Amino acid sequence: MRRAVFTLLGPRSSTKQLVKSVASLQSRTVSTKVKDEIKRWDVSIPVERASTPPSSWFLDPEIYQLERSAVFAKNWICVGRKDQVAQNGQYFSGMVAGEPYIVVRDGDTLRGFFNVCRHHAAQLTPLCGQGCTDKFVCPYHGWTYALNGRLTKAMRLKGIQDFKAKDFGLKPIQVGELGPLIFINLSEDTVDGVETVFQTPHVRLQEKGYLDLSWVKRVEYPMKCNWKVFVDNYLDGGYHVEYLHPALTSNLDISTYKTTVTDMYSIQEAKGNDQSDKRIGQSSLYIYMYPSVMINKYGPWMDTNMVIPTGANSCTVVYDYFLENEMINNMSDADLQLFITESLKASDQVQQEDNMICESVQTGLESSAYDVGRYAPGVEMADHAFHRTLAKQLQAHV
Template sequence: MTVITAEGTGEILDELRRYLDEDPPAISLPPRAYTSPELWELERERIFGRSWMLVAHAGQLAETGDYVALSIAGEAVVVTRGADGTLSAMSPICRHRLMPLVELGAGRTDSFTCPYHRWNYGLDGRLRGAPHMGGNKDFNVKNCRLPGFAVEEWNGLVYVNLDAAAEPIGAHLDLAAPDFVNYRLGDLVQVITVAEEWQANWKLALENGSENYHVIGLHRNTLEPFLPGGGDPHIKQYSPWVLHARTPFAAPIEPEALDLSELEKAHGMALLSFPTGGFLAMGDQVVWLSFIPLSIDRVQVVGGVLMPPELVASVDPEALARAQQTITAMVNNEDKVGLEAVQRGVTSRFAERGHLSPKEPGVIVFYQNLARALTREGDAWPGKL
């Protein structure tokens, strides 16, 4: 196992620790935090090697053989639905001579056959057959399988952790569950799936997703009229993993299918799960997104729009999907264009840290989680409740 030291990241880590002070500074990260290769290596080890990542909705993995393949900070991962209904997450790298078994994306298959020499693996990662290997006395098909990762489903959301021995995340998410009972998360169906790639450091995407202030700029013609960026957010942190944020609508909305409280009718209700995932419930719909890094300056944006089944059944499903696709693509593109520009900004030789608005408390909480995760060596983070 490679041991990564914090060498070269000392100054950034010192600055990060200051966010854990009783009175944290309301300033953005040092610009080098978005471009330092040393910090990126540390993030790969201390965050992405041991954190729960929101990767899919169960609706994408409904049938036997459905799979989703992605990269978690450069580490290939495939999540499958087996014939017995269980989810498996594993490393889709062939055990023969390390050919990736599957491209990034999604699909349905009954097994994975390596294109190189046709070794064949089951949906649970077990090797089922390997041609012309009978003469190698050290090799036994039965002892060969793809390395497994931890996988957990919570209210239809599928989380993966590269640390197979990680403490479960469900208990952490359950702390916020009472805030979302009326949204019936477990019943919702995914009407569209989001899969994009943005040219930006993952932390820029997460900062952006942790505040609604940018709606006055990037989304001024789309979201601003109903979820104004000047609204005062109310946040509640349940655990280092889980933050609940409530943002006021311009005017209360009347859901068609869900039975919401007056507070819920008047607010967008978000749950953010560090490091990269979250969802925003707005009346009858829940939009989930996860910003999973591919590399230091590229991020996979995966997500979906969820709605109550009775609402979906009452309309033309294709028209509904088209309408959702149009608005989601428009809003996501506004963020993409904005963040790709910020990515150019952070590389300026004249870039400096900036002051944050009181409308951005979620950004400071994100920095605090980042500080906790990056400055903790060795042991699992954040561990048991």
């Protein structure tokens, strides 16, 4: 099978500074002011009567820190793709909720570990690295770990007491696969698998053939807005499309927009119109999976959007583009490259428009003229559901 080949990139670190543990961000450190702000949003009020969360949720660094422990350390977070760890020993690393991680292929098993040596806490690989290895060797003092996390070598320990190598393996992280994507969950509790949590989106995407795609390219967009601003923009039920994306609107029948809402995911879908180009096709499926990944299937394309918080007022959105194998195999190299180039250019135009409006919203949130807004209940029900799930998790943590 012929496949388009591009350079693979590892996940970008979500922060430049490590924290010692999630425990340092527990509720006992949350100020009374932040507790009051979190509790201002009433989860029992329906979308027709609800106001949006206060602007402090998008601005306060303390709330951002709270989200790291209450949200990103407790849920399934998309961190990469299966093709990055398809072969034995392939790995990639990154950061979630201030915690460095490694995902590695160990034979038939996919494993996740905290990227922290058990000797003096150095990272075993660069925080945004990837590669292929038969073992992990700490660059600090040479402690060596097998792909299953077992400590296999610790030099110059003569005279050490009360030490057992089996007690000093790498700390494991729960890891799961969904279609072409890889998720991790930092929680120490037993949790439902990612395919269980997102079973319906998985089935819908299977119907759209997302298991028969090849990865094409990764593009990263640094944004000057809180991560939730980007999610809000995605979840407005197509409300903004005809105003912000004229080129995309010309390919969609906005009147067919339909939204299905649950606590952990939402599904938006729309049909193409008679003028739809080959990139968009005759139907589009937009799936959001709480808290931070979106999957968009349209025409022969699928793109995934991983939203990585990098601060209270900044984030990076990582786009991975996939193309149907049938198209890759049936087009000439020249036609395929032209189609990919034109498609990604059109996609980039949409992302630039979204980036512009999200950064505009962030500026408005910082104004003294704004505190809360309202929902358009006929289209923004998915956004309201996102805020409800977020509020429940934040409030449970304070």
